[in-house]
Amino acid sequence: MDTFSAAQLLPLSPVISFDKPIPSCLPFHSQNRCLRFFCPTNRNNSAIYLISKLRISHAVLGNSYITHESNDVVGNPTLREICRAHVPEHILDRMEEIGYVMPTDVQQQALPTLFSGRDCILHAQTGSGKTLAYLLLIYSVIKTTKSVQAIVVVPTRELGMQVTKVARMLAANPVELQGEQKSCTIMALLDGGTLRRHKSWLKAEPPQLVVATVGSLCQMLERQMFKLESVRVLVVDEVDFIFYSSKQVSSLRKLLMSYSSCNNRQTVFASASIPQHRRFVHDCVQQKWTKRDVVHIHVSPVVPMPSRLHHRYIVCHKKRKQETLLSLIHSDAPESAIIFVAEQSEKSKKMGNAPSTTLLIDFLKTSYQGSLDILLLEEDMNFNSRASSLLEVKKGGGYLLVATDIAARGVDLPEMSHIYNFDLPKTAVDYLHRAGRTCRKPFSNVKYTVSSIIAPEERFVLQKYENELMFNCEELIPQTA
Numbered sequence: 001m002d003t004f005s006a007a008q009l010l011p012l013s014p015v016i017s018f019d020k021p022i023p024s025c026l027p028f029h030s031q032n033r034c035l036r037f038f039c040p041t042n043r044n045n046s047a048i049y050l051i052s053k054l055r056i057s058h059a060v061l062g063n064s065y066i067t068h069e070s071n072d073v074v075g076n077p078t079l080r081e082i083c084r085a086h087v088p089e090h091i092l093d094r095m096e097e098i099g100y101v102m103p104t105d106v107q108q109q110a111l112p113t114l115f116s117g118r119d120c121i122l123h124a125q126t127g128s129g130k131t132l133a134y135l136l137l138i139y140s141v142i143k144t145t146k147s148v149q150a151i152v153v154v155p156t157r158e159l160g161m162q163v164t165k166v167a168r169m170l171a172a173n174p175v176e177l178q179g180e181q182k183s184c185t186i187m188a189l190l191d192g193g194t195l196r197r198h199k200s201w202l203k204a205e206p207p208q209l210v211v212a213t214v215g216s217l218c219q220m221l222e223r224q225m226f227k228l229e230s231v232r233v234l235v236v237d238e239v240d241f242i243f244y245s246s247k248q249v250s251s252l253r254k255l256l257m258s259y260s261s262c263n264n265r266q267t268v269f270a271s272a273s274i275p276q277h278r279r280f281v282h283d284c285v286q287q288k289w290t291k292r293d294v295v296h297i298h299v300s301p302v303v304p305m306p307s308r309l310h311h312r313y314i315v316c317h318k319k320r321k322q323e324t325l326l327s328l329i330h331s332d333a334p335e336s337a338i339i340f341v342a343e344q345s346e347k348s349k350k351m352g353n354a355p356s357t358t359l360l361i362d363f364l365k366t367s368y369q370g371s372l373d374i375l376l377l378e379e380d381m382n383f384n385s386r387a388s389s390l391l392e393v394k395k396g397g398g399y400l401l402v403a404t405d406i407a408a409r410g411v412d413l414p415e416m417s418h419i420y421n422f423d424l425p426k427t428a429v430d431y432l433h434r435a436g437r438t439c440r441k442p443f444s445n446v447k448y449t450v451s452s453i454i455a456p457e458e459r460f461v462l463q464k465y466e467n468e469l470m471f472n473c474e475e476l477i478p479q480t481a
């Protein structure tokens with residue numbers, strides 16, 4: 001646990017007074033008028049929490065100048081205050097230890113409605129903290145009785161692993177707890193897992209929360225390995241992806257309408273993009289995916305992407321894309337980056353061509369001179385290789401991840417500084433999610449960069465995305481040798 005003194009934290013502030021009574025709920029110790037603030041892992045967040053609680057405008061922490069741009073935040077309730085009557089104390093303690101102290105906008109707006117029991121559609125920018133919002137709801141309803149009480153449905157194994165990790169981090173408790181406070185069991189039921197193993201697990205120690213991909217979950221339900229009768233909360237993350245662009249829509253419909261009824265559960269849908277959201281809300285009610293009084297919580301509707309993203313494009317001939325990318329990487333010197341490449345078409349596969357990902361990886365391995373590791377993540381890899389790529393990436397330490405759109409949804413890599421669209425995404429929504437793999441520190445002021453490498457004839461496509469998503473893309477002029 002990190003400890004620092006308020007004297008060290010606040011030399012700039014003329015407003016702070018150590019004589020000011022400190023609210024008893026705060027984790028402070030007052031020693032000889034020097035305030036000690038026991039800070040969990042996320043120092044920046046804790047400092048924000050401190051300055052907001054003490055109603056001052058800025059602080060200095062080490063070399064960082066920390067400020068709250070928005071005066072709205074000053075005096076806002078903390079996450080603990082919002083959750084106190086609903087979420088068990090040991091989860092709230094863990095939440096603060098991890099560094100979740102102040103709510104993000106979506107958490108502040110959604111949590112009271114979620115705790116009221118109403119169905120919700122959480123529609124907020126990428127990286128805005130939707131996962132924590134729905135997990136706090138789940139922990140508010142779960143009892144440690146032996147039955148499945150909450151299900152989170154995700155589109156990919158990768159996102160499932162991530163949600164499971166956050167859920168387990170929140171539930172973990174080093175102290176032996178008794179009765180109601182015993183930490184809950186979370187099962188990941190994801191594509192690529194073995195159903196037989198899950199079957200025995202379900203029998204031996206039924207989990208309270210299951211994080212599942214739609215396919216695997218429906219297989220279990222079809223074989224009657226478990227039922228949804230005790231499920232109180234059903235969350236569908238990246239709901240638009242599952243509904244509109246995947247092969248799993250029929251399984252999802254069954255899950256929402258046949259295997260369980262919206263009247264017996266609280267339903268939460270989450271995504272950063274819900275195209276035609278009015279129509280979607282209407283469908284939710286008409287099709288009985290949710291109850292009639294479902295609430296659409298739409299945060300920053302006029303700014304669909306984080307405003308701290310800087311968008312650029314560079315025009316070059318198709319044959320020069322690899323060299324152009326390389327020179328961009330050398331001049332940007334990213335901490336870490338994802339390079340998005342289009343999936344190989346069936347036609348190209350049949351013709352026996354090498355996929356663009358392989359060609360690009362080979363090129364980077366021979367030509368890139370920097371210190372970043374080069375990694376690959378794509379659908380066609382087996383589940384073990386996918387998991388080990390992601391594990392490498394999560395270790396941090398700097399990498400260039402060459403990926404298809406499988407890495408575009410939900411995956412949370414907070415150290416990511418740059419995104420490169422080596423191939424343009426197919427839709428504006430795909431652009432939004434790719435761009436959203438960076439800029440994932442809710443209270444930071446750092447700017448992040450998204451660069452697209454395009455052929456002259458693709459300029460109008462990018463222009464269309466700019467209009468649809470309301471952002472400006474700056475042209476970079478290639479340097480002539």
Ligand SMILES: Nc1ncnc2c1ncn2[C@@H]1O[C@H](COP(=O)(O)OP(=O)(O)OP(=O)(O)O)[C@@H](O)[C@H]1O
Pocket residue numbers: 045079099100101102103104107124125126127128129130131132271272409410411412414436440441442443
């Ligand atoms: N209250 C909070 N304080 C500090 N950090 C937070 C808070 N809530 C979430 N985060 C962090 O913000 C990042 C993004 O959160 P999360 O993955 O839930 O975003 P999301 O809204 O689901 O994004 P996407 O739509 O891209 O899936 C994560 O690294 C998470 O740990």
